[in-house]
Every structure is written in C-alpha cells, then in structure tokens.
Amino acid sequence: MPSARPAGRPRRSSRATLEEAAAELFLENTYAATTVEQIAQRAGVSRATFFNYFASKADLLWAGLDDTLRACGEALASVDPGGPAVDGVVDALIGAARSRGEG
Incomplete structure (x- = not known):
C-alpha cells in the first residue's frame, strides 16, 4: 500500500518551524508586537501545538x-x-x- 506522505525531503519538526517563524516575525514586527497566534499561523501549526513545545513566547525566544x-x-x-x-x-x-x- 503506498504511503500517504509524498516522497522527498522530510518535513522539519514543528519545534524548528516555530523557532524559524518566530525569528522571522520578531525581525519583521519586533518581539513585543508579535503574538503567539501569529507565530503559530506562520509556522502552519495550531496554538495548542505551540504550547506543546514552549510554555510561552519568552521560552521560544530563549530556546536553545x-x-x-x-x-x-x-x-x-x-x-x-x-x-x-x-x-x-x-x-x-x-x-x-x-x-x-x-x-
């Protein structure tokens, strides 16, 4: 039975996608003006998924x-x-x- 997932490069993890989306938004809008909702939307994940990885926007900022x-x-x-x-x-x-x- 063929896989439902397309062949090719594997998807990046949601955590990495959230970190990248946040970095882009922080540069575009500043940290203070960026919301968790905007980060989740840019990353293509739900707000709940955001909170699966990070307790807050500040935790994401200092991640790593x-x-x-x-x-x-x-x-x-x-x-x-x-x-x-x-x-x-x-x-x-x-x-x-x-x-x-x-x-």
Missing part, C-alpha cells in the same frame, strides 16, 4: 540558548592555551552558530 552556551564552553575548553585567544574564541562562536543552524 543553554545548548549554544554549552557548545561555546566546550569549544573554548578545547582551545590550545598556547595559541592566540582571539582565534579560539572566534572558532568557538562560529562552531556554536553552525550547530545552532543545523536544527
């Missing part, structure tokens, strides 16, 4: 910050103490940004 900071800390811990500090910090920040963008 702990993971990003942890990744920066791990990258900084592996920096060569005898090497240029600026290069180590830059590499850590770039690595954290890349890992954040993969979600």
Whole structure:
C-alpha cells in the first residue's frame, strides 16, 4: 500500500518551524508586537501545538540558548592555551552558530 506522505525531503519538526517563524516575525514586527497566534499561523501549526513545545513566547525566544552556551564552553575548553585567544574564541562562536543552524 503506498504511503500517504509524498516522497522527498522530510518535513522539519514543528519545534524548528516555530523557532524559524518566530525569528522571522520578531525581525519583521519586533518581539513585543508579535503574538503567539501569529507565530503559530506562520509556522502552519495550531496554538495548542505551540504550547506543546514552549510554555510561552519568552521560552521560544530563549530556546536553545543553554545548548549554544554549552557548545561555546566546550569549544573554548578545547582551545590550545598556547595559541592566540582571539582565534579560539572566534572558532568557538562560529562552531556554536553552525550547530545552532543545523536544527
């Protein structure tokens, strides 16, 4: 029996879609002017789905910050103490940004 789902690239998770929709709306309208309803609508999910992933709009804003900071800390811990500090910090920040963008 054929699958009802079309072949091709898998759908992004609702969480990632919500994060992306929120980022777009925050840039377009500001954080304060953006509502949970607008975020859910842009993401193509219900308000209830939003609250399955995030307790509030503020939680969505700060989503992933702990993971990003942890990744920066791990990258900084592996920096060569005898090497240029600026290069180590830059590499850590770039690595954290890349890992954040993969979600």
